[in-house]
Amino acid sequence: MSLRYALLGLLADEAASGYVLTKKFEGSLQHYAWHAKHSQIYPELSKLAADGLIEVTEEGPRGRRTYAITEPGRVSLREWMFTRPDSGGVRNEFVLRLFLLPTLEPSDARTLLTAYLQVANEQLEGMAKIFELAGPEWKEEPMSFGHFAAEYGRRSFETLREWAQWALTEVEARDTADAAAEAAER
Amino acid sequence: MSLRYALLGLLADEAASGYVLTKKFEGSLQHYAWHAKHSQIYPELSKLAADGLIEVTEEGPRGRRTYAITEPGRVSLREWMFTRPDSGGVRNEFVLRLFLLPTLEPSDARTLLTAYLQVANEQLEGMAKIFELAGPEWKEEPMSFGHFAAEYGRRSFETLREWAQWALTEVEARDTADAAAEAAER
DNA sequence: TAGCACATGTAATATGTTACATGATTGA
């Protein structure tokens, strides 16, 4: 059901064709928020139009149809924004792996955590570039599209980095405890 | 495909029946990592058993079957833990809302951010209780099940709280800029 | 004029949800 509002939200920012919306999902959106293929997007746009939440405002070459959000569409989007996200509906592969980390041998856990640390650093470098490019615009225009999400992303990756560092010390502690237990056995 | 590994991971921690696994998904797991209904769990357990990754170790009353992970199961789980999570496959309703926050009027945005702040605080209180209950055990046994995830959760909610506070100042800035523009118009 | 990006559609398959369905054990 969220795809509907993802599309509505993108069209609330600016009018676009199915093709353009597909490209938007291939950008930063899909890495952090939501993704969908064109085979899902086109049928959903038809439904949204049938429900009067969006409308075709322009027909271009190659059969291109540009959609814009309608007033009922804005009302529907706003309503959804204020509904409590279904906290029983999470599917986060990364957090699942965190939960399952203790099923690994300490040496494997250390390897994996080191890889996470690297991912966090890479992502932070990427975020730095985004801020460099969009930063000036964001300073002039507060509350611009993407800024809230980018700032949240930057802070989240910093948190991931710090957490991974903490987790590595935890694995070391386990190694030390195991070694002590082994020594005591002899 | 992740459900398979979620089940495998839970069974790597300890043997359990489909019913018990369903209950585990109804706990903290579903709020932060993964969720599934019994109607999905039972067929998947059958498939995992058919593939030899788990096996029935005990048959109890009321037709209860307790499954345990097998050695091939552990190998498969470990392999999956080391695959790179598909970064093009995110579906995070919360982050989607962050992306769409700028589609709201500043006053609506302020209302929503205040609600997020409250959610973060509530969650942090909940986490504090979890740490109180499990903390002593976690201190004695480093790398225990749930500790990594809980610590990550705690840090993430602190990040959310700080981000929401920052975002509120951003909305204020927008309000100020809008008021100035209006004044200049007259 | 050929190759690439633009642009949309749909069928088959896989995954996930809701609803329907049944029965056993336990404790009050």
Place this chain on the structure above:
DNA sequence: TCAATCATGTAACATATTACATGTGCTA
């Protein structure tokens, strides 16, 4: 003994992915 919880299963429906399918316009 009766209600709640334990315990599993499956059918119908909704959602999402992969693969197949077709044609247009631009630019080098």
